[in-house]
Amino acid sequence: MPIDFDAPLFKTMYRRRTRRFPQGGKLLSRRAGLNYNSKEQPVPLNEQETAILCFATSGITGVTVEEIRHLLGHLTVIGRTAASPCASLTLHLFFSNDEGVFYYKTDSTDEIIPKRRVRIRTLEDRKEILEDYKKNTIKLKGRSPFF
Numbered sequence: 729m730p731i732d733f734d735a736p737l738f739k740t741m742y743r744r745r746t747r748r749f750p751q752g753g754k755l756l757s758r759r760a761g762l763n764y765n766s767k768e769q770p771v772p773l774n775e776q777e778t779a780i781l782c783f784a785t786s787g788i789t790g791v792t793v794e795e796i797r798h799l800l801g802h803l804t805v806i807g808r809t810a811a812s813p814c815a816s817l818t819l820h821l822f823f824s825n826d827e828g829v830f831y832y833k834t835d836s837t838d839e840i841i842p843k844r845r846v847r848i849r850t851l852e853d854r855k856e857i858l859e860d861y862k863k864n865t866i867k868l869k870g871r872s873p874f875f
Contacts, residue, residue: 779861
């Protein structure tokens with residue numbers, strides 16, 4: 729399934745609904761009217777979709793605006809998709825899927841300092857999202873019958 733990187737923001741927001749159930753999901757509730765059972769078969773996310781979600785939570789976007797660095801003497805200039813307290817960049821992402829439990833790690837400081845102000849500017853640059861995912865994802869636990 730191709731990813732629509734160019735979906736219009738407001739059209740997407742207008743079409744959004746509050747029920748968030750995965751395709752093939754089921755919700756059993758004691759409250760009337762809240763039960764839900766998808767009629768579709770579940771479909772796991774593919775590698776590209778998982779990579780995009782990981783990037784959205786803690787991806788490296790480029791060099792940040794450096795006002796704080798000059799005022800407070802911070803050396804960190806790494807831009808991310810998510811904020812962290814005092815720009816400490818101590819974000820860690822753990823996720824699970826049908827294949828197991830994973831850790832989407834942060835690159836080492838030597839590799840992480842971006843050379844460009846904006847890291848993903850063109851359609852061609854978007855390949856870096858999948859490259860980051862492949863390089864930075866560590867499998868912690870394999871699939872189990874109880875998972």
